[in-house]
Amino acid sequence: MKDISFSRFGTRLSAHCGIIELMDDLGEAMTSGDLAMMGGGNPAVIPEVATLWRKRLSELVESGGIDAVLGHYDPPKGNSRTTAALAALLRREYGWPVSAENIVVTAGGQTAFFLLFNLLAGVFDGGGHRRILLPLMPEYIGYANLGLCADFFRAMPPRITGHGERRFKYEIDFDRLEVASDVGAVCVSRPTNPTGNVLSDSEIEHLRRECGKRDIPLIIDNAYGAPFPGIVFEEIRPVWDEGIILTMSLSKLGLPGVRTAFLVAEPRIVRAMAALNAVTALSNNNLGQALVAPLLESGELLRICREVIRPFYEAKRRRALAWLEEGLGEAFPWRVHESEGAMFLWVEFPRLPASAAELYRELKREGVLVVPGHYFFYGLEEEHPHAERCVRLTFSQPDAEVQRGMALFGRTLRRLHGVSHR
Numbered sequence: 374m375k376d377i378s379f380s381r382f383g384t385r386l387s388a389h390c391g392i393i394e395l396m397d398d399l400g401e402a403m404t405s406g407d408l409a410m411m412g413g414g415n416p417a418v419i420p421e422v423a424t425l426w427r428k429r430l431s432e433l434v435e436s437g438g439i440d441a442v443l444g445h446y447d448p449p450k451g452n453s454r455t456t457a458a459l460a461a462l463l464r465r466e467y468g469w470p471v472s473a474e475n476i477v478v479t480a481g482g483q484t485a486f487f488l489l490f491n492l493l494a495g496v497f498d499g500g501g502h503r504r505i506l507l508p509l510m511p512e513y514i515g516y517a518n519l520g521l522c523a524d525f526f527r528a529m530p531p532r533i534t535g536h537g538e539r540r541f542k543y544e545i546d547f548d549r550l551e552v553a554s555d556v557g558a559v560c561v562s563r564p565t566n567p568t569g570n571v572l573s574d575s576e577i578e579h580l581r582r583e584c585g586k587r588d589i590p591l592i593i594d595n596a597y598g599a600p601f602p603g604i605v606f607e608e609i610r611p612v613w614d615e616g617i618i619l620t621m622s623l624s625k626l627g628l629p630g631v632r633t634a635f636l637v638a639e640p641r642i643v644r645a646m647a648a649l650n651a652v653t654a655l656s657n658n659n660l661g662q663a664l665v666a667p668l669l670e671s672g673e674l675l676r677i678c679r680e681v682i683r684p685f686y687e688a689k690r691r692r693a694l695a696w697l698e699e700g701l702g703e704a705f706p707w708r709v710h711e712s713e714g715a716m717f718l719w720v721e722f723p724r725l726p727a728s729a730a731e732l733y734r735e736l737k738r739e740g741v742l743v744v745p746g747h748y749f750f751y752g753l754e755e756e757h758p759h760a761e762r763c764v765r766l767t768f769s770q771p772d773a774e775v776q777r778g779m780a781l782f783g784r785t786l787r788r789l790h791g792v793s794h795r
C-alpha cells in the first residue's frame with residue numbers, strides 16, 4: 374500500500390499532538406533511565422501502596438477469584454460488586470444519594486473523556502453544533518484532541534492573582550464567563566492538571582448554578598481528588614448531584630496499568646456510557662475493579678489515601694519546591710502557581726528569551742523532560758501569554774531524579790537568561 378489514506382476520524386486522531394509526544398517521551402524516559410522524568414503524569418511507586426496491590430493480587434490468585442477476573446466478560450456498565458461498593462462508600466462518606474445505577478466503569482479516565490465529550494458535544498440532529506466549555510485555561514493536555522469534529526472546545530483565559538514575588542494563582546473569570554446556548558457541557562479538572570490549582574467550593578458552586586440555568590452537566594475530572602487518590606492539600610468539599618458528572622480513576626492510586634475509571638452521573642448518562650462501552654470495547658478490564666472492591670467495602674482504601682498517599686505527595690511537593698528555588702535562584706524573574714493538589718509545579722518565566730517549544734528542546738538536550746506550556750492552552754479566541762512562558766514539572770518520580778532534574782532545569786534556565794554564575 375503506497376498511498377493509504379485515512380478517514381477524517383483517523384486523520385484527526387492520529388495527527389501529531391501534545392498527548393502523543395508526551396506519552397512517547399514518557400515511555401522513552403521510563404525505559405532509558407538517562408533522562409530526568411519531570412514530564413508525564415506517571416504516579417509514584419509508593420512502597421506501602423505497591424505492597425498492598427501485590428497482596429491483593431496474591432489473595433485473588435490464592436482464593437481462585439482470579440479465574441473469574443481473567444475468564445469473564447463483565448457487563449459493560451462495570452462489575453456489580455465494585456459499583457455497589459463505590460456507591461455505598463460515597464453515601465457513607467459524603468451522604469450523596471447514589472446507588473450502583475449512578476456509576477459506570479470505563480477503560481481509564483482518558484477513554485471516559487473521549488466517550489463523554491463526544492456524547493455531549495459535536496454535531497446534533499437538526500444541524501446544531503455543541504461545544505465543551507473549559508472555563509479555566511490552562512487545562513489538561515489530554516482533552517485537547519478528543520473531539521471528533523472541528524471547533525470542539527470553547528475556553529476561557531484565567532484571572533491571575535499574584536501571591537508575593539514567587540507565587541501566583543489562576544481563578545475563573547466569572548465576569549467573562551458565558552455559558553452560551555451552544556455549550557453541551559462544562560468541564561474542569563479539580564485538582565487541575567497542569568497547574569496544581571484546586572478550584573474553591575464557591576467557584577464550583579458558581580459553575581453548578583450556571584450549568585443549572587442551562588440544564589447542562591458540569592463535568593468534574595477528579596483524577597487526583599477525593600476520596601481517592603485524595604492528592605489534595607487544601608480543605609475542600611467534594612460535591613455531586615444529578616447535574617454533575619464526576620470522574621474518578623484508579624490510575625493515580627498507583628494503578629495506571631489496569632486502565633480503570635468510574636463515572637458518577639445520572640442514570641441516563643450512565644446507561645449511554647455503558648452502551649458506548651459495549652459498542653467500542655464489549656466490556657472493561659476487570660482486574661482493577663477486583664483489586665479495589667474489598668478495599669472500597671471496608672473503607673481501607675480511604676485510610677491508605679489519607680494516611681499514606683496524600684502525606685507522601687505533600688512531602689514530595691515540599692521538597693520539589695525547595696529544589697526548584699535552589700535551582701533557579703534569584704537572578705531573573707520566575708514564579709510558580711500555588712500547589713494545592715496533584716503532582717505538578719507550573720512555573721512561569723515572564724522574560725523567557727525562547728519559546729516554550731525551544732525551552733522544551735533545550736531541556737531535553739540537557740537530560741530533563743518537562744511539558745511546555747502551550748500544549749495546555751487550546752480553544753481560546755486569543756493566544757495567552759502564559760502559553761509561551763510556562764512549563765509543567767512533575768514531582769512524582771523518585772527524589773534523586775527530581776532533585777537532579779531540578780538542578781538541570783535551573784542550570785538551563787539560568788543559561789538561557791544569561792546568568793551563568795551565582
Ligand code: PLP
Nearest residue numbers: 414481482483562566596622624
Ligand atoms: N484527567 C486528568 C486531569 C489527568 O491528569 C489524567 C491523566 O494523567 C486523566 C484524566 C486520565 O487518566 P487515566 O486515563 O489514567 O485515568
